[in-house]
Amino acid sequence: MARGAIPASPLPQRGGIDAVRLRMPQSGPWTSLRDHLVERIPLAPDEIDRMLAAGEFADSAGMPLAPDAPFVPRSVVWVHREPAPEVPVPFTVPVLHRDERIVVVDKPHFLATTPRGQHVRETVLTRLRVELGLPRLAPAHRLDRLTAGVLVLTTEQRWRGAYQGLFAAGAVAKDYLACAPVRAELDLPTTVRVHLSKPRGSLQARVDPGGTPNSETAIELLARGADSRTSRLGLYRLRPLTGRTHQLRVTLAWLGIPIAGDPLYPVVREVAADDFSTPLGLVASRLAFTDPLDGTPREFVSGRLPPPWSTPTGH
Numbered sequence: 001m002a003r004g005a006i007p008a009s010p011l012p013q014r015g016g017i018d019a020v021r022l023r024m025p026q027s028g029p030w031t032s033l034r035d036h037l038v039e040r041i042p043l044a045p046d047e048i049d050r051m052l053a054a055g056e057f058a059d060s061a062g063m064p065l066a067p068d069a070p071f072v073p074r075s076v077v078w079v080h081r082e083p084a085p086e087v088p089v090p091f092t093v094p095v096l097h098r099d100e101r102i103v104v105v106d107k108p109h110f111l112a113t114t115p116r117g118q119h120v121r122e123t124v125l126t127r128l129r130v131e132l133g134l135p136r137l138a139p140a141h142r143l144d145r146l147t148a149g150v151l152v153l154t155t156e157q158r159w160r161g162a163y164q165g166l167f168a169a170g171a172v173a174k175d176y177l178a179c180a181p182v183r184a185e186l187d188l189p190t191t192v193r194v195h196l197s198k199p200r201g202s203l204q205a206r207v208d209p210g211g212t213p214n215s216e217t218a219i220e221l222l223a224r225g226a227d228s229r230t231s232r233l234g235l236y237r238l239r240p241l242t243g244r245t246h247q248l249r250v251t252l253a254w255l256g257i258p259i260a261g262d263p264l265y266p267v268v269r270e271v272a273a274d275d276f277s278t279p280l281g282l283v284a285s286r287l288a289f290t291d292p293l294d295g296t297p298r299e300f301v302s303g304r305l306p307p308p309w310s311t312p313t314g315h
Contacts, residue, residue, distance in 0.1 A: 010062030014080050016129035017120060019058075022077040030071040033057070037077075056080065083120040087273045093124055095132075096150065096300050101159040101293065103128065103137065104300045105151050109279035109307075112145040124151060141167040144246070146263075149176070149284025149302045162292040167243075173288040175239055176248060179281030179306040180257040182224055182234040189220040192251055196244045204264055205246040207254040216241040217251050229308045233260060237285075248282065260308055281306040 011019040022040070030036040034052060038045045051057060055064030058078045065077065091108035098104070105124065112119040115126060129137050140152040140163040154160045166172050195211025198204070218239040225233040234257075238248050246265075252258055253265035260281030263269040271278075283306045288299040304310075 007060070009078055010060060011058055011078050011080065013129065013135050015121065016126040016135070017080070017083065017115065019078045019080050022079065024071065024073055024075045024077065026073050028071065028073070033065060033069040033071050033077070034067060036071050051079070084118065086118065086120065086122045089122045090276065093127060093131075094303070096302075098132070101155055102140070102163060103132065103134070103153045103155060104287075105153070106302050106304060107143055107148055107151045107284075109146060109148045110276055113139050113142045113151065119145065125153070128153070140164050141172075143284055146280040147282050147284060148279070148304050148306075149282075150287045150300045151284070152287065152300070159293070166289050166292055170241070170243070171289060173239075173286075174284065175237060175286040177222075177283045177285040177306050177309075178236045178238055178248065178252065179230070179233050179260045179309040180236055180252055181232055181260075182221065183256055186255065186257070189218065191216060191218045191241075192255070194251065194254070196247060196250060198245050203268055205244070205250045207250060214242065215244045215247050215251065217247060219252075219255075225309070233309065235306070235309050249280075260306070279307045281308065 009019040009021065013019075024036065028036065030039070034048060037048050037052075037057070041048060049067065052065065052067040056079055057065045059065055060076045060078070062078070089108070089111045091111060093108065093111065094106045096104045096106055105128070107113070107124055112123040113125065115123050120126065125137060125139060129135055134155050136156045137153050138157075138160055140154050140160070143149060143151050152163065154163050193213035193216050195208040195213055196205050196215045197208055197211070198206070218241065220237045221234050222237050223235045225231050225235075236252075240247050249259055249262055249265050253262070258265050261278045262280055263271045283302055283304045285302045285304070286299070288297070290296070291298050
């Protein structure tokens with residue numbers, strides 16, 4: 001285990017979700033573990049008592065802690081927390097490729113990559129750990145919840161660093177397809193280099209025109225819409241040469257061609273949790289890299305086109 005890394009849970013996953021690790025404070029007024037848990041965890045005391053009686057709190061060896069267990073400073077306690085109810089995302093996760101080291105999927109819109117905040121069960125990671133029987137599955141990179149397309153995951157811890165390192169080093173060629181308005185005055189193809197920042201607490205990233213460029217995006221218009229749904233829209237190929245937060249979305253909005261269906265750019269729109277009617281017109285369409293372990297050229301292509309250019313079954 002790497003220095004500073006969180007040790008593996010001694011408890012098995014439940015439904016693809018890891019147990020939570022609670023490290024006790026160095027000191028405190030509590031004499032019993034129960035008293036500390038009641039103060040620490042936002043559950044009714046009766047529920048804490050029930051969980052202790054059921055043996056749901058465990059020590060670092062996975063042994064259940066008794067209801068009258070003492071508070072031990074700096075000790076570690078593991079527990080499974082019941083996730084809050086979530087709106088089911090009604091789309092499947094097609095597997096494009098699977099081998100000993102990696103799983104590559106064609107992620108649908110609206111499904112988060114990993115558990116975070118209000119999205120825990122309804123994530124690619126949680127679903128696939130259960131569906132594929134791979135409890136150590138983990139993403140090599142991430143896609144926004146609203147972005148669809150090619151996503152690479154590693155099957156075990158021993159492979160993770162090599163593949164994550166590729167993405168961190170910018171050694172992966174990435175193509176995205178986007179559906180956005182056409183502006184005749186834009187000179188395309190072009191490469192946009194701007195400074196992007198995301199203020200703390202803000203949902204949106206922003207372009208700082210006077211800042212030193214820290215993002216680079218190649219933009220090419222592939223086709224113009226020809227039917228009633230897309231007559232004012234174009235199909236764009238985007239190649240991010242850097243990896244800033246919301247880079248593609250904020251860059252196109254700044255150019256005056258915000259991606260179709262975007263609830264954040266150029267203005268924030270409230271969207272109900274169960275509203276899947278307007279997917280973001282952005283797809284991670286292609287990933288290519290040289291395998292870091294055997295040198296094999298790898299290329300994976302999504303079967304999706306960005307809505308409303310095309311709305312394949314299952315988003």
